[in-house]
Amino acid sequence: MTQQTTSLAQMQTSAVAPPKNDAPMSLLTGSxxxxxxxxxxxxxxxxxxxxxxxxxxxxxxxxxxxxxxxxxxxxxxxxxxxxxxxxxxxxxxxxxxxxxxxEGRPSWSSQFIIAMLNSCGRFSPLRFDLSEPGKSEELTYSATFWKDGKKVTEQRKAKIKHQTCTAWVIEKETGDRLNGPTISMQMAIDEGWLTKNGSKWLTMPEVMLRYRAASMLGRLYAPELLMGLQSREEVEDFIDATADGAGTYSVDVNDLRNKEPEAPSIIEEDGESVDTETGEIVTDSAENATETADPATETTETATSEPADTDGLAFE
Known part of the structure; x- marks a missing residue:
C-alpha cells in the first residue's frame, strides 16, 4: 500500500513539474x-x-x-x-x-599566457633570465600622428639599449629545465617590431622582452594550453597600426591587403535570416506561402458565397 502511494505521488509530481534540463553546454547537441x-x-x-x-x-x-x-x-x-x-x-x-x-584572428594577452603556464600544474612558475643593458644605439623611425585635424608623418630618433631575455620553467615530471627562445632587442629591430607605429618596444622594452619570451615558450612547450593561438602583442607587431584623431591606434586591414571589404557577420539573402536569440535560420518562403494562400482562400469564399447569375439562361 505504501509503495502504491509513493508511486502515485511520484506520478503526480512528474506530471506537474517539468523535467529539469541539465544538458551540458555543447555545440554538437541540440539541448x-x-x-x-x-x-x-x-x-x-x-x-x-x-x-x-x-x-x-x-x-x-x-x-x-x-x-x-x-x-x-x-x-x-x-x-x-x-x-x-x-x-x-x-x-x-x-x-x-x-x-x-x-584581423579576424583570436589572440591571448601575454598576462593570460603566463597565468596559464603557472597554473597548469606541469611546470614550475615561469622565470626570466634578463641580461644587463648593453651598448646604446640610435634608431630612426617614422611616426604618424594627428595635427590640426590632419594626419602627419615625421621622422624621429630614439636611443635603445641592447638586451636579451630567455623564459624558462622546470618540468615537474622530469625535473628538466626547459628554455624558451632567446628574444633580443636586435631581433625586434630586424623583425620590424620596434619601429612599428605606436610600438611599446620603445617605451617599455624590458616588459615586451618578457612578454615575447613567455609567449614563445608557451607555444613551444604547451601549445595545447594556448590552443595554438599567438599573443596579442605578437599579432599587433605583424600588422601596421595607424593613429586616429582620438589618440588611439587602428588597423585598416583592407588597405594593407588591398582586398575588398569582408562580408557582414550575418548574411541575409534568398529570404533567409538568422535569429540572434535562438541561432535558428528563418526562411520567408513559408510565411510568403501562407500570406499568398490567404487571399486565394478569401477569393474562393467570395466566389462560392455569392449566387451565380442565371438570368438569360435557358434550361431544359
Missing amino acids: GFEQLQRVAKALAGSTLVPVQYRAFAETKEYGRVTGHVPNPAGLPNCVVALNMALRMGADPLMVMQNLYVI
Whole structure:
C-alpha cells in the first residue's frame, strides 16, 4: 500500500513539474546548444564583457560615446568564447577579458599566457633570465600622428639599449629545465617590431622582452594550453597600426591587403535570416506561402458565397 502511494505521488509530481534540463553546454547537441545560447545571451547583455561580445556597440566621435548601435556579431562571439572556455576548462569571463580579435584572428594577452603556464600544474612558475643593458644605439623611425585635424608623418630618433631575455620553467615530471627562445632587442629591430607605429618596444622594452619570451615558450612547450593561438602583442607587431584623431591606434586591414571589404557577420539573402536569440535560420518562403494562400482562400469564399447569375439562361 505504501509503495502504491509513493508511486502515485511520484506520478503526480512528474506530471506537474517539468523535467529539469541539465544538458551540458555543447555545440554538437541540440539541448547543449540551447544551454550555450542562453548563457551567451546573458553575457552579451552585460557591460562587464569587452565590446566585441556585447549586444550593442558604442559609436564614438573624437573619443566620446555618441550612441549605441546593434552588434549582430556579439552573440555569436559569446558562443565562440564559451566554447573555448569549455574546451580549456577556464572561466568564460576570464577568457573573454583576455581574448582579443585582431584581423579576424583570436589572440591571448601575454598576462593570460603566463597565468596559464603557472597554473597548469606541469611546470614550475615561469622565470626570466634578463641580461644587463648593453651598448646604446640610435634608431630612426617614422611616426604618424594627428595635427590640426590632419594626419602627419615625421621622422624621429630614439636611443635603445641592447638586451636579451630567455623564459624558462622546470618540468615537474622530469625535473628538466626547459628554455624558451632567446628574444633580443636586435631581433625586434630586424623583425620590424620596434619601429612599428605606436610600438611599446620603445617605451617599455624590458616588459615586451618578457612578454615575447613567455609567449614563445608557451607555444613551444604547451601549445595545447594556448590552443595554438599567438599573443596579442605578437599579432599587433605583424600588422601596421595607424593613429586616429582620438589618440588611439587602428588597423585598416583592407588597405594593407588591398582586398575588398569582408562580408557582414550575418548574411541575409534568398529570404533567409538568422535569429540572434535562438541561432535558428528563418526562411520567408513559408510565411510568403501562407500570406499568398490567404487571399486565394478569401477569393474562393467570395466566389462560392455569392449566387451565380442565371438570368438569360435557358434550361431544359
